[in-house]
Amino acid sequence: MMPSVEHVDTNRPRGPVRPMRRGRGTRPGRRLNPLRALFAAVLAVGMLTTAACSSADTDPGSAEPRELVVFAAASLEPTFEQLAQTFEAEHEGVTVQLNLAGSSDLVAQISEGAPADVLATANERTMEAAGDFVTEPVPFATNTLVIAVNPGNPRGIDGLQDLARDDVVSVICAPQVPCGAATVKILNATGVNLQPASEENSVTDVLGKVASGEADAGLVYTTDIGRAEVDAVPFPEAAEAINTYPIAVLRDAEQPELARAWIDLVTGEEGRAVLAEAGFDQP
Amino acid sequence: MATTIGRTGRERAQLPGWILVPAIIGALLVLLPLVAILFRVDWANWWPLVTSPASLDALWLTLRTAGISTVACILLGVPMAIVLARGTMPGRRLIRSLVLLPLVLPPVVGGLALLMAFGRFGLIGQYFELVGIRIAFSTTAVIIAQTFVALPFLVVSLEGALRTAGTRYEVAAATLGASPTRTLWRVTLPLLGPGLAAGAVLSFARAVGEFGATLTFAGSLQGRTRTLPLEIYLQRESDPDAAVALALVLVVISALVMALVHGRTQHD
Known part of the structure; x- marks a missing residue:
């Protein structure tokens, strides 16, 4: 019995992972060179990023397919989805990308550099928080x-x-x-x-x-x-407390004209009808 | 090769240099966002932000509930781990995977499941309701949610420790005439010491960080159910600086906890 216990003891792993740093015998000429590896890592990350960017740069060669990015308060989901279909039907080659989230989230995303053409928030305070990122917000709906x-x-x-x-x-x-x-x-x-x-x-x-x-x-x-x-x-x-929803074109919009056309649709007759049907009032 | 590494410590197997590239990228992926927090902290207002009444309420509530949850995890998790590691009942593997499910379950799903069980109209909750006990929206709900998500961490660490320790001491104790209960108290539990400490600390950390299940199941009210992660999530809506300040507090707590666990595993 005893010898076998001894044997088990010595071979038992002492921990799940042995740390590989703390090596006492780092002699010159070893292949582990942390600086070189770090450099390679940074290089690899850099190459990945460049690859991602260049692939994105290749498509706008043909001018036709365009994308309108609309950031909208989550409560606008059904109405804006319906209006997006109308908009795509009226503008050939245009896809409407809806990003629906809480208004504060949307503003946070935009101030962190998320690309958007239009911002529609669920109250005026959040639109004010978007500050210089938006131009001339207009009220388009109210909610109680x-x-x-x-x-x-x-x-x-x-x-x-x-x-x-x-x-x-x-x-x-x-x-x-x-x-x-x-x-x-x-x-x-x-x-x-x-x-x-x-x-x-x-x-x-x-x-x-x-x-x-x-x-x-x-x-x-x-x-x-x-x-x-x-x-x-x-x-x-x-x-x-009547809540007013403002809508605005982003200052850095890639599609400012489409963005204005979208706002015209939302504030126009059809937009008002769709919003009214969902329970919104007009400001 | 493995034995060489384990035994002497002076002779080390040589790692290929390229393996450091993905390893460093991985480390950067984890560390960069944490470092980024440091750059965003509004240091001038950091102290007032983390000591606002709402923040202090959240911090105190978090530490209190996570502490109670950890005790609950120990009381329930130690027997679970022993049964799973040593027991011989049929279907043990299946039970094991089911019990460990909260490890991989999305927290919101966990919260919904808790609601179905302990909610006002839940499987058990409806009977609590009859005798006037309401769990939803109470601090108890926070503790249940934290225990639910943290328990598997304790069970997993303990089970691992039990398996590594092997059964030979228990067999020896039994051969020498010790009753099962005596063997449990005098042999099995002392063997569990280090594993238990590590598991408890991990469970505590998991409980501190619990968010989704709490939000779904317990709601969010200052001083009663709004723990630190919920407070951060809410502050982000109106005061991002306060959210970042509190996020730093949570990162520091987690880092301390991990250092504690790591320190222990290094020593054994």
């Missing part, structure tokens, strides 16, 4: 808050005041995001003392909590109601 409740409104929620009831679990957007800013404005104006169970990062999260039944009620935009299994309870105090 509404109470989202479980289907059939089992808790009998009639108005804003009911959200402060002890037996009602309410969820709102955090003040840092557009829907939360509107919520705070309304609560301050009406003096309703709401103790939310959670302050979510987006309308989608509020909707999710109400649709799953974890929360009894939440404040979301009128246009969001159709996206989930919830019912809407409108309340008059919503008029205290």
Whole structure:
């Protein structure tokens, strides 16, 4: 028994990985030269980047196929997708690339250098945050808050005041995001003392909590109601915070003319009709 | 070759030089973004940003919940690892893969799954609701989410340690007449020491970083469910400088934790 135990002990690996640095005997003439390897690594990364750039540079040789990149607030998804189809039909060889995300995310992406032609945000504050990156934003739609409740409104929620009831679990957007800013404005104006169970990062999260039944009620935009299994309870105090959506051409737009054409479509008759159908109002 | 490396330490196998190229690229991929944070930190306002009431609430909540989660991981994970490494029940491999699933599951999916189990209308949650216990939107929900994602880390490290240790001491103890419980307390658990420490530290780190499941399952409210990662995510919306300042705090915590684990594995 003993010898075999000894044997097992000596051969047992002492750790998952032996560190290869800390080598005591680094003699000259070894093939491991960290500086040379680092240089090679930097070179390799450089070559990869150059290759990626040059392949992108090859296509604009033919002028025909063009791409319009539209950054839009997530709440605009159904309307802008519909308008993109119209736009592509009206402009031959043009593809509309929609990047839909939270307005703050979009502005962050643009200020980090993401290429875009048009920016449409869910409130004016986020558009102001885009600062010099955009030119002359124009308002094109408005949206108001509404109470989202479980289907059939089992808790009998009639108005804003009911959200402060002890037996009602309410969820709102955090003040840092557009829907939360509107919520705070309304609560301050009406003096309703709401103790939310959670302050979510987006309308989608509020909707999710109400649709799953974890929360009894939440404040979301009128246009969001159709996206989930919830019912809407409108309340008059919503008029205290009408959210205005601005749209603008990017200063560094690669397709400024197409960008202006897109804004004409959105603010034109067809755009207004599509937006109205989704529940948006006109500014 | 492997034995040469292991035994003497003076004679080392020679690595081909080119292997350093992908290795360094890989290291840069991991390190550059972390270094980039340092360049973005608004050092003049760093201290006020990380000591704002919202930040301190988030930090304290995170450390508290992650600490409790780690204890829960130890209480549940040690028996799990022992059963998985030493037990002989059928289907052990399948159970093992299922139990380790949170390691590879997208956190949002984990959060949804927790909701289905512990939510108001969840599999178990509906009965809690009947007796007046509500888990969703509570600090308990944060702890459950953290334990859910961190537990596999502890189980994996312990199981590895148990397998490496082998069963010969336990067999010897049993031969000498020790009862299974006595063998467990006096032989198996002491053998687990270093592995347990490393696993606990890893679980703690994972719990501190937990985000997706918490956001989905626990919600986000200052002082109650908004942990540091959620606070960073929210601050990014309105105050990117505050988000970066807090991100640095989280990176430092994680780095300290990793240094702790690494230090231990180097010593053994």
